[in-house]
Amino acid sequence: xxxxxxxxxxxxxxxxxxxxxxxxxxxxxxxxxxxxxxxxxxxxxxxxxxxxxxxxxxxxxxxxxxxxxxxxxxxxxxxxxxxxxxxxxxxxxxxxxxxxxxxxxxxxxxxxxxxxxxxxxxxxxxxxxxxxxxxxxxxxxxxxxxxxxxxxxx
Amino acid sequence: xxxxxxxxxxxxxxxxxxxxxxxxxxxxxxxxxxxxxxxxxxxxxxxxxxxxxxxxxxxxxxxxxxxxxxxxxxxxxxxxxxxxxxxxxxxxxxxxxxxxxxxxxxxxxxxxxxxxxxxxxxxxxxxxxxxxxxxxxxxxxxxxxxxxxxxxxxxxxxxxxxxxxxxxxxxxxxxxxxxxxxxxxxxxxxxxxxxxxxxxxxxxxxxxxxxxxxxxxxxxxxxxxxxxxxxxxxxxxxxxxxxxxxxxxxxxxxxxxxxxxxxxxxxxxxxxxxxxxxxxxxxxxxxxxxxxxxxxxxxxxxxxxxxxxxxxxxxxxxxxxxxxxxxxxxxxxxxxxxxxxxxxxxxxxxxxxxxxxxxxxxxxxxxxxxxxxxxxxxxxxxxxxxxxxxxxxxxxxxxxxxxxxxxxxxxxxxxxxxxxxxxxxxxxxxxxxxxxxxxxxxxxxxxxxxxxxxxxxxxxxxxxxxxxxxxxxxxxxxxxxxxxxxxxxxxxxxxxxxxxxxxxxxxxxx
Numbered sequence: 001x002x003x004x005x006x007x008x009x010x011x012x013x014x015x016x017x018x019x020x021x022x023x024x025x026x027x028x029x030x031x032x033x034x035x036x037x038x039x040x041x042x043x044x045x046x047x048x049x050x051x052x053x054x055x056x057x058x059x060x061x062x063x064x065x066x067x068x069x070x071x072x073x074x075x076x077x078x079x080x081x082x083x084x085x086x087x088x089x090x091x092x093x094x095x096x097x098x099x100x101x102x103x104x105x106x107x108x109x110x111x112x113x114x115x116x117x118x119x120x121x122x123x124x125x126x127x128x129x130x131x132x133x134x135x136x137x138x139x140x141x142x143x144x145x146x147x148x149x150x151x152x153x154x
Numbered sequence: 155x156x157x158x159x160x161x162x163x164x165x166x167x168x169x170x171x172x173x174x175x176x177x178x179x180x181x182x183x184x185x186x187x188x189x190x191x192x193x194x195x196x197x198x199x200x201x202x203x204x205x206x207x208x209x210x211x212x213x214x215x216x217x218x219x220x221x222x223x224x225x226x227x228x229x230x231x232x233x234x235x236x237x238x239x240x241x242x243x244x245x246x247x248x249x250x251x252x253x254x255x256x257x258x259x260x261x262x263x264x265x266x267x268x269x270x271x272x273x274x275x276x277x278x279x280x281x282x283x284x285x286x287x288x289x290x291x292x293x294x295x296x297x298x299x300x301x302x303x304x305x306x307x308x309x310x311x312x313x314x315x316x317x318x319x320x321x322x323x324x325x326x327x328x329x330x331x332x333x334x335x336x337x338x339x340x341x342x343x344x345x346x347x348x349x350x351x352x353x354x355x356x357x358x359x360x361x362x363x364x365x366x367x368x369x370x371x372x373x374x375x376x377x378x379x380x381x382x383x384x385x386x387x388x389x390x391x392x393x394x395x396x397x398x399x400x401x402x403x404x405x406x407x408x409x410x411x412x413x414x415x416x417x418x419x420x421x422x423x424x425x426x427x428x429x430x431x432x433x434x435x436x437x438x439x440x441x442x443x444x445x446x447x448x449x450x451x452x453x454x455x456x457x458x459x460x461x462x463x464x465x466x467x468x469x470x471x472x473x474x475x476x477x478x479x480x481x482x483x484x485x486x487x488x489x490x491x492x493x494x495x496x497x498x499x500x501x502x503x504x505x506x507x508x509x510x511x512x513x514x515x516x517x518x519x520x521x522x523x524x525x526x527x528x529x530x531x532x533x534x535x536x537x538x539x540x541x542x543x544x545x546x547x548x549x550x551x552x553x554x555x556x557x558x559x560x561x562x563x564x565x566x567x568x569x570x571x572x573x574x575x576x577x578x579x580x581x582x583x584x585x586x587x588x589x590x591x592x593x594x595x596x597x598x599x600x601x602x603x604x605x606x607x608x609x610x611x612x613x614x615x616x617x618x619x620x621x622x623x624x625x626x627x628x629x630x631x632x633x634x635x636x637x638x639x640x641x642x643x644x645x646x647x648x649x650x651x652x653x654x655x656x657x658x659x660x661x662x663x664x
Contacts, residue, residue, distance in 0.1 A: 020477045038207065045211065082478055089477070089580055097579030098225040105219075108471035112485070113207040122489040123467050125441040127204050127327035129318030130287075133442055 005043035012062035015074040017107045019081040035110035057099035156386045160187040163390040167192040168237020169635040170619035171396030172334025177643035179345035184654040191353040194233035195376025202325040206466040209324040212375040222520045226578035230586040236335025243322040243446040244311040246280040247629040259594045261605035270637035278312035278332040289443030294544035295462045301543030306448045318443040352379030358409040363388045399621040403508040403591030404516035421502035421593045423626035424585035429473040432541030432549045437489040453499045453628040458533035463495040475552040496533035498526045499628045508591045527576045538567045552581045592617045593624035607642035618642035
């Protein structure tokens, strides 16, 4: 898989991603590779135009703080970073709001799309359904081995 | 380019296409050549893994994130053998009489739609889940409704052998959901209807369809298409379009039908929806069990419907508005989260429509009207009160700023949640009920088809999907699509049945 979609925007993307989702700050190199691989794959399915727009948005989002703080996003304090992202999220320009929405969506996809993140938040869904729950619970017990009931009660 | 000839070609295999294929199986048994073309792939049971990043790209257009033209709403458009019936939750309702009356379509009676709907309820094993199968997420919704003076109703659902995986929207991993891929299509194929998957119809003209069959992507999911990859010219005496409220208008638009049908693509509605979550002090069963067992119907009184729901980690994260530590904390509370989907009953508006770009790709134009925003706001308030009524410690509401409402503030829900916080592009709005674009009516000036799905001025062409709806349905639509498709198929059988002996019987549903 090509890594061209993020390309030179990678470092800026990482700085923005950490501010959007603090959990990603704890990722090891393998975790980052997995996150970025998911993002790259998602972008690869989109037209080249969208990829260019995404890269441009990363650059704009990371550079805009120069106007207010005199330095790039990566050099801001945590509070300043959060304030800046809130301004992007609530911008008067739909284009900026859309760009931020797309960025956060990709960050969430890259992180929560991973098995480790699903475990970390306690997500338990399983094909086996009720029978996969330890102890089964009332419904699990009612369904015995989990082959369902399926009768017409209605 | 390969050439093939058929008596009838059906485009799409979802709720509409599956029903039409099954009804026309009677023709196939008598030598009729019936072909169904499906753009998506056919999946084997073991491919339904329940992993959202694997299943969403395989089963949905744009992985379920098909964006509207201005990028402020995503549409979930199913794409598979079985269409959207592979990825819905199986909720099965009869359209209210008031909706059909409001539509005012000459020749369309509620009694007829209801009779056909009931037939498919039986065919699809629609029933109420046993109380033992209801999870906490749904029980709390019922309790919260009761505490706030609302009356929750149980959804009848079309499952058989449900194990409660909660993964309905990623395709049931236990073959429990009775979509067209399990009920109508196998019967049609057994009777001789030919089904070709990975087959996209590019253009359509009288007597001919231009079809592109795609390769199975390397490492991708789903079986190979039944025909070799390539371009085909398919000749047909009759064509029935069942590609959904985005696919069908787009096909007709790129085929030039707008010249004679000025309403083509117009009247798009979709029940725009938001997700709210409530955090409870204790863990609840939410990601196990059928996810959508109860609803609150306020369509007639307040213009909204609330439904229980439970989504997957990424989908949930995307739909919880915001970012940073607050967002993270909500996600970390996943085992304690109750979730409600709020849907606005929108109305057909000028400008909300389907067009196609220069490449023929569908473009959905949708503007949120003041009324829709007001309905979503009322729905947000109702959902927040229901969460607190069920004992939630805090609620995350997309139309509140800050988004988190603590329990101590539960009496201020009315002021905390407000229309002014509905900011397109900031709030995550999604829709899974696309409707309209080929609306029924009495003539070509104000509609695209008649009440039997016949396209005005093109007697060889019919539509049998949600694009027929001239306005929103105000309920989950698949059963009404089936009922309408049944009417359309009956009309076609009456027209062509004599050629194949006495198969025209229209009373199959009666």
